[in-house]
Amino acid sequence: MTATIRPRRSALYMPGSNARALEKAKTLDVDCLLLDLEDAVAPDAKDLARTQISEAIAAGGYGDREVVIRINALDTPWGETDLQAAIQACPDAILVPKVNSAADLQRVAHMLSLQKAPAALRLWAMMETPEAMLNAGAIGACGRDPEVRLDCFVMGTNDLAKETRARLSPGRAAMMPWLMTCVAAARAGGIDILDGVYNAFQDEEGFAAECAQGADMGMDGKTLIHPKQLAPCHDAFSPSEAEIQWARRINDAFELPENAGKGAIQVDGKMVERLHAEMGKRVIAIADAIAARG
Known part of the structure; x- marks a missing residue:
């Protein structure tokens, strides 16, 4: 459960394979950095990305930005190596993809415990599968279990659309039941929740509208794919x-x-x-x- 209130208005994905992006991240007005080993990194660049993220965190310079590493799922060829490297790098949190049940988080938390990871290292959970939507309450309840370290939900709306075949249309009517279910599950578990990405980053009006919608729904912030989305995101999720x-x-x-x-x-x-x-x-x-x- 979140112990200290901190702004999580913006969470920007940065590919770990792009060294320039990792350096540029130190200069951006962003609340959270999601240093990515998963979707934004090609299979042949996974090892490079893992090394570069570890070196970037060790070098420091991210200030008060919350630094989170998104690993690959544990059932992939890279997952366990990613997790070991993330534990050693010791960011603020590890973002676990493809969480289907509370057991998935408990498994990762157990591995953190075996490795004697610092108590300050938290877990974030990607909510992006049909199973996660059906098990949202139980997953969110992990936020009340200090052994699991769960601190935040991150909505993976692109993967959710792919897996369910629901359309990501303006207004997100098809997504709304799942989004609000996850908001309720997050609040019941005492954790934060971040909205999914907006793919058309050149569409400023559409992005601003979706930020406003997320804020109205009770989201704490939004995940982003481009730095130009930062200012309108902060406008929507900052108290007036x-x-x-x-x-x-x-x-x-x-x-x-x-x-x-x-x-x-x-x-x-x-x-x-x-x-x-x-x-x-x-x-x-x-x-x-x-x-x-x-």
Whole structure:
């Protein structure tokens, strides 16, 4: 379960086989870097990508960006070697693809335990298969098990469309039941969830609309395939100044001595409950974390 609130508005995939991209990532205004060994890397470049990612993390320079390595699935020829290298590199998290069940994450977590991986090393789970959609609740529940280390869901909408034959049309009507199921499963497990990629990175209007949709659904951020998507993504997933000020007013009001025992009060002519104060605390924490990043 996420222990510290940190912004995860943007998570940019960077192919591990591209050394220039790994270096450029150190200069980008991005919350999370997904250093990829899987889909973005050709089979004959897997070994190179693994070495370059390990060397890049060892060299440092990524600042307060959250660094995540996406490995290949364990049932591929590269999966176990990827996992060993990722444990040794010790990023912030390892992104596990093709998670079909809680047992898949428990298996990876067990391997981390055998290797005595630091407790700070977390697991993220790609939600991208029909089985994952059917087992979302059980997978999300791993977030409540400290032994599993699960911290975040990442929606793999391209693979999900491929496996289910559902169309990725504007508005994502066919995807909506699965997306919202995974949001609910993530929240039940106390973890974050990131929306899938938007493939047409030149379509700024369509991308902005899908970011806004993801934010409305309760996603914490979105996975990206190009740096030009960063600014509109941050606009959509950052709390507005009005939201921040409203959250502060609610919290300030509930902290007044005369409101200490009340479950509901009036603020600016509106009835608010303590649950709104709790929601507001997260808004404030996210805003403060974003501001701290500069």
